Amino acid sequence: SQELEQSPQSLIVQEGKNLTINCTSSKTLYGLYWYKQKYGEGLIFLMMLQKGGEEKSHEKITAKLDEKKQQSSLHITASQPSHAGIYLCGAANFGNEKLTFGTGTRLTIIP
Amino acid sequence: GAGVSQSPSNKVTEKGKDVELRCDPISGHTALYWYRQSLGQGLEFLIYFQGNSAPDKSGLPSDRFSAERTGGSVSTLTIQRTQQEDSAVYLCASSFRGSQYFGPGTRLTVL
Numbered sequence: 613s614q615e616l617e618q619s620p621q622s623l624i625v626q627e628g629k630n631l632t633i634n635c636t637s638s639k640t641l642y643g644l645y646w647y648k649q650k651y652g653e654g655l656i657f658l659m660m661l662q663k664g665g666e667e668k669s670h671e672k673i674t675a676k677l678d679e680k681k682q683q684s685s686l687h688i689t690a691s692q693p694s695h696a697g698i699y700l701c702g703a704a705n706f707g708n709e710k711l712t713f714g715t716g717t718r719l720t721i722i723p
Numbered sequence: 724g725a726g727v728s729q730s731p732s733n734k735v736t737e738k739g740k741d742v743e744l745r746c747d748p749i750s751g752h753t754a755l756y757w758y759r760q761s762l763g764q765g766l767e768f769l770i771y772f773q774g775n776s777a778p779d780k781s782g783l784p785s786d787r788f789s790a791e792r793t794g795g796s797v798s799t800l801t802i803q804r805t806q807q808e809d810s811a812v813y814l815c816a817s818s819f820r821g822s823q824y825f826g827p828g829t830r831l832t833v834l
Binding site for chain 2: 643645647653654656657662700702704709710715716
């Protein structure tokens with residue numbers, strides 16, 4: 613079965629600084645999703661990447677997919693308190709859309 | 724509403740009782756998913772409905788778990804004879820053309 617490893621597991625960043633979260637798959641990636649979760653809430657869809665080399669941006673968050681490395685990275689520029697939460701990557705399996713998720717990265721933003 | 728909704732938001736039950744969790748997907752979304760999020764296991768796929776096709780039940784942990792989707796819309800996840808290890812947050816998602824959108828979840832506590 614596919615496994616996703618996220619790094620780091622936890623990240624504490626000063627407000628205004630940039631940061632990167634990585635997601636590495638044990639198998640070929642056919643689709644990679646990024647979600648954000650705050651305690652007690654559901655998952656907020658951020659981005660979906662489907663093609664090798666694809667890069668998407670939304671506000672100050674950019675995600676890239678490196679198909680050859682079976683890896684995706686999520687980059688936040690000029691972090692804000694609203695960025696705090698748990699970031700989860702999810703990978704789709706070939707032929708279906710059920711997702712396997714990484715263990716998450718807990719992001720804390722300090723003033 | 725515009726998003727996926729789930730009810731109840733919290734459910735506390737006694738071991739051995741049956742529970743039903745409800746999911747209302749986004750209107751027009753053909754695919755519906757159930758996931759479970761627990762401390763020890765992270766976010767796990769349970770079951771997937773796509774249109775009129777037979778559901779993919781490969782993630783259901785035991786035969787105590789079942790789900791149905793009526794009229795291609797609302798879904799109910801039923802857990803019979805609940806056990807303490809069933810305690811978790813149960814998340815529902817719906818999708819159209821790939822992007823999965825999650826509901827706020829139902830937090831189930833089995834005493």
